[in-house]
Each structure stands twice: as C-alpha cells, then as structure tokens.
Amino acid sequence: MLEYVCLATFTYTHEYLILKLEFEQAALRYxxxxxxxxxxxxxxxxxxxxxxxxxxxxxxxxxxxxIDSLNDKSSNLRIV
Structure with a gap:
C-alpha cells in the first residue's frame, strides 16, 4: 500500500460517508x-x-x- 496517494484529509468519519459510497459504486481502490x-x-x-x-x-x-462533483455547490450531496 506504499504506492497509494493521499487525496484528502478529514477530521471525523461522518464527513466522508457519501464519498465512501460513491467510491464503492465506482469500484475504486482506496x-x-x-x-x-x-x-x-x-x-x-x-x-x-x-x-x-x-x-x-x-x-x-x-x-x-x-470529490470535485461532491464539492460543487449545486450538488444536493456534498462533502462536509
């Protein structure tokens, strides 16, 4: 797992739950x-x-x- 790169940092687990669901649906390795x-x-x-x-x-x-699509202000689902 040394080749993995850090894309974002969160303070608490509730901040990225929607992101986790989106990544699982896209079958990303993370x-x-x-x-x-x-x-x-x-x-x-x-x-x-x-x-x-x-x-x-x-x-x-x-x-x-x-991540960018979830940070868009027009999106109903956003990262905290």
Whole structure:
C-alpha cells in the first residue's frame, strides 16, 4: 500500500460517508488511513493528522472527479 496517494484529509468519519459510497459504486481502490483509530477516539483526530483518503494512483483521476462533483455547490450531496 506504499504506492497509494493521499487525496484528502478529514477530521471525523461522518464527513466522508457519501464519498465512501460513491467510491464503492465506482469500484475504486482506496482506503482511509486512521479511520478505525479516530472512530474509537474521535478527539484524537488532530493528534494523528486526521483521516487520510488514500487512493491507488491509477484511480486518482476518477476519484478527484468524484470529490470535485461532491464539492460543487449545486450538488444536493456534498462533502462536509
């Protein structure tokens, strides 16, 4: 998993649930670093650098398009 790249960082798990669903539907290779740790101890998020979205390099462009579409102000589904 060393070749995976970080595309985004989140503070809490509820911030990316829609994004996770979109990635699963697109069959992208990804994982959230520190997801379990911060899920157990939420106030430690800043100490561990947040929850990092790690994406396989070959899926990076599609992942970036999905993130951008969810950040669009006209979208009903948005990343917090």
């Amino acid at each position: 994982y959230f670093q520190n997801e379990t740790l911060i899920g157990l101890i939420p106030f430690s998020s800043l100490a561990f650098g947040g929850i990092k979205l790690m994406v396989h390099p070959s899926d990076r462009l599609i992942a970036k398009q999905i």
